[in-house]
Amino acid sequence: MAVEVESALERFHSLKLTDIMPRFETMPVVTTDSDLLNVLKILRTRHHVWVVDSRENMKLVGVIRYMDVIDVLLPPEAYRFKLGMTSKTMRSMLGGATKAEDVAERHVLTVEEDATVLDALMKMRKYRIQVLAVVKDGKLVGEVSLRLLIDELLRLLRVGGTQWKA
Amino acid sequence: MESVTWLLFALGLSLILAKIGDSIIERYELPGVLGELLMGMILGNLVYFGIVGPQYLPIVSGEAFTTDMTVVANFLAKLGIIFLLFLGALDADLEQLKKTGLTATVSTVLGVFVPLILGWFALMEMGYPSREAFAGGVLLTATSIGLTVRVMMDLGVLKSEVGAASLSASVMDDFLGIALVIFAVGTGSLIELSVKIIAFFLITGVIWWFLVDYYIKFAERLHVEKGILGAVLGMTFLFAALAEGWFAAAIEGAFMMGLVLSKLPEGKRIMEDVKAIGYGLFIPFFFVHTGAMLNLTVFENANALILAAVLTVVAVFGKVIGRGIGAWITAWGRGRDFLFTKKNFQMSLQMGIGSVPRTEVALVDLMVAIHGGAISPEHAPEFIAATLIFITVSVLITPPLLKWAFREEIETTRAQKASAKVERIENTKKRIKELKGAQ
Numbered sequence: 202m203a204v205e206v207e208s209a210l211e212r213f214h215s216l217k218l219t220d221i222m223p224r225f226e227t228m229p230v231v232t233t234d235s236d237l238l239n240v241l242k243i244l245r246t247r248h249h250v251w252v253v254d255s256r257e258n259m260k261l262v263g264v265i266r267y268m269d270v271i272d273v274l275l276p277p278e279a280y281r282f283k284l285g286m287t288s289k290t291m292r293s294m295l296g297g298a299t300k301a302e303d304v305a306e307r308h309v310l311t312v313e314e315d316a317t318v319l320d321a322l323m324k325m326r327k328y329r330i331q332v333l334a335v336v337k338d339g340k341l342v343g344e345v346s347l348r349l350l351i352d353e354l355l356r357l358l359r360v361g362g363t364q365w366k367a
Numbered sequence: 368m369e370s371v372t373w374l375l376f377a378l379g380l381s382l383i384l385a386k387i388g389d390s391i392i393e394r395y396e397l398p399g400v401l402g403e404l405l406m407g408m409i410l411g412n413l414v415y416f417g418i419v420g421p422q423y424l425p426i427v428s429g430e431a432f433t434t435d436m437t438v439v440a441n442f443l444a445k446l447g448i449i450f451l452l453f454l455g456a457l458d459a460d461l462e463q464l465k466k467t468g469l470t471a472t473v474s475t476v477l478g479v480f481v482p483l484i485l486g487w488f489a490l491m492e493m494g495y496p497s498r499e500a501f502a503g504g505v506l507l508t509a510t511s512i513g514l515t516v517r518v519m520m521d522l523g524v525l526k527s528e529v530g531a532a533s534l535s536a537s538v539m540d541d542f543l544g545i546a547l548v549i550f551a552v553g554t555g556s557l558i559e560l561s562v563k564i565i566a567f568f569l570i571t572g573v574i575w576w577f578l579v580d581y582y583i584k585f586a587e588r589l590h591v592e593k594g595i596l597g598a599v600l601g602m603t604f605l606f607a608a609l610a611e612g613w614f615a616a617a618i619e620g621a622f623m624m625g626l627v628l629s630k631l632p633e634g635k636r637i638m639e640d641v642k643a644i645g646y647g648l649f650i651p652f653f654f655v656h657t658g659a660m661l662n663l664t665v666f667e668n669a670n671a672l673i674l675a676a677v678l679t680v681v682a683v684f685g686k687v688i689g690r691g692i693g694a695w696i697t698a699w700g701r702g703r704d705f706l707f708t709k710k711n712f713q714m715s716l717q718m719g720i721g722s723v724p725r726t727e728v729a730l731v732d733l734m735v736a737i738h739g740g741a742i743s744p745e746h747a748p749e750f751i752a753a754t755l756i757f758i759t760v761s762v763l764i765t766p767p768l769l770k771w772a773f774r775e776e777i778e779t780t781r782a783q784k785a786s787a788k789v790e791r792i793e794n795t796k797k798r799i800k801e802l803k804g805a806q
Contacts, residue, residue, distance in 0.1 A: 280517065291516070291534075297526030307460070308632035327587060327595060328636040 222343035233302035263305030385651035407658020447653025450645035456625025474693030481689025509544025509728035512537035552739030571623035615739035675756035691719030
């Protein structure tokens, strides 16, 4: 069993992200002008929402994560007057945020399309993050999340036998 | 050995009191930094008034009190400034700056230079040397947008045209306020200084802008615990050292590093780590240390109060006039017909009033000016007292002034909310009637 797990992990690490990414249509994607309430509806069941400039271009603009909802929902008086903390203050709905672009974190950690699972895992560990955008020339082409990686490993262990030992 | 014990004691006490002071003042919806300064002032004056021996609280500076431990305390406070400016720049939204329109740009420039020039000339009239007077003017340049954002949010006007322009303008005037202090502390001929400034911005801004990506990738490949954080802080201190060596203003290096790093997602991700170190240790200590520099005996002499009065008046009116006129002359991009309308005057006044509060950057500039020799040790106590007074006044008067300036918008919002409430009640009544009818 231990040998099987080891082999599965070896294969798992070298997998290309393009081979395991979910179908694009199933990804949570909104455009910059999407209503914030629609974003919140998506976040009831998803851990993040990607924000793109338009459905045609798919240029990645930002991401709204589950935890960002805290900043969205807090009243203005919950924020502190501190240099270096102003950007979070601006995400409050009561402060006037109405669209996805108002609350999106614009600096998204990404991996290139041809990266492997190991590359993605290394990046996730370094920045303590659970999901990465997969991009090609700045355009969103997919995503890789820890949940997806777990599923993929379990799939390998379940369906794999000796065929990947070579 | 004993002196180290008391330095650790002072550091511990400062941090605990800073957080308590911060918490108390924030409850009154005022910037917590005032609480940290107040706690510092209390600690410092326990020493100045001879209640506690200086060896027990080695955070008090000044010729009579300087020891090895106060030198260490000074350095820790300086690290606080470096962390503060680094975080401020790292949090900056460069996209916001790109969107800055003509109104925000013109009003920023006038909002910075009017108080600077008024302050400079006023202090020279009072007999301060030109360099010191210029440094005094620089203290008045940077707005603290945090308070304005909070008050505008409370009033529901942050997303208005004035709110958006105020935000962009304040990001820019922080940059200018931080950059201008170089001219106050820089030495040598103007040409020499200009060459150094250009070289500095070329190295830390332009070249580093292209190299930072590779540097982060290099740090990622080190595969060590907090390797990226260490590499980033290391480079920040190298930049700070360069700026300290060239202009006696380490903050410029920290600020540039933060600014360049803010374009990368990796930079934003390490922000929480930097905040933990900065706001958990060095930054509150810097504010307590600054507060401790205010020796209340300075008020025995009227000079400090006169200087405080002059700086307060110039700080408030200089900003309102400078930024207000800057906004007014652009007519908010609506053409010449809008120039002399009541609405233009009103919006421009709102823009001006939103720029009144000053806090962190004024204190940072003050410390840089004192340590860089732009403000002489003889006049430093007066400047510290005056700066703390104008900061406090500017912070206290801004909320009521903004409420007054936005009174029409507040009334409109209130009326809209009331009418929406009436409509909701009517709809509910109608629905109940329908349901009763159906039964």
